[in-house]
Amino acid sequence: MNDKQQQGYDLYYRSAKNALRQGNYSQAMTDLGYCHILSKNAYRKHVKIHWMMLVIGVKSGNVKEVRVQLFRCLMAFATDPFFAGTEPNGNPGDSNYGFFDKLAIPEALQEYFQ
Template sequence: MIKKQYRKKEFYNQLAQGKHLLKKKEFKLAFYHFENAHILGQKNTYRHTLSHFWMLVVGLKTQNLKEISGQIIRIIASIIITPFWVPTGNSGGANISAIKSIPLRKELEKFF
């Protein structure tokens, strides 16, 4: 239970960092933090969907059609599928299969 609380807190921390970097137009680094948020929040429908929303924002700001279409699909899927199954460690970007499990990033391991 304690790790879940820290994971939730870190989710919002990563989200805040991503938003801050987005305002500074540091899109790659912002996206990295949104990916971290995705990994941390993907077992919760709201947080999972929220992380995909912010990835969509990056896609829109950078006019990346692959990311935009990938995130729209992932937003819908996160609402429907999250209660049943999520691929552990998946960073959530359109450059990775939505169903592929990936080893956790080293900096996030302590939250699981």
């Protein structure tokens, strides 16, 4: 993660924490999805984002999200050191997308990858 990506990560992580405190789980998941994209090659941060998504799944009562994030927390913890540095893509890491789905990086994040 370069300095520009770190700045974006920090911005969206703070926003996610604020949204979570306010009970706005949808906004928190969107912001964490952006953090997930920005932290693809930052092991600890990537695992942390999946953990936060799991917490939101529990708080919101979203059983599908809890199930998916339990698996992804385990996989991120076990595999990220081997895949760190792979090309980031726009997959936000939530239960609406497959583990290996490759998506375009969202317009809102383009500036962090230039």
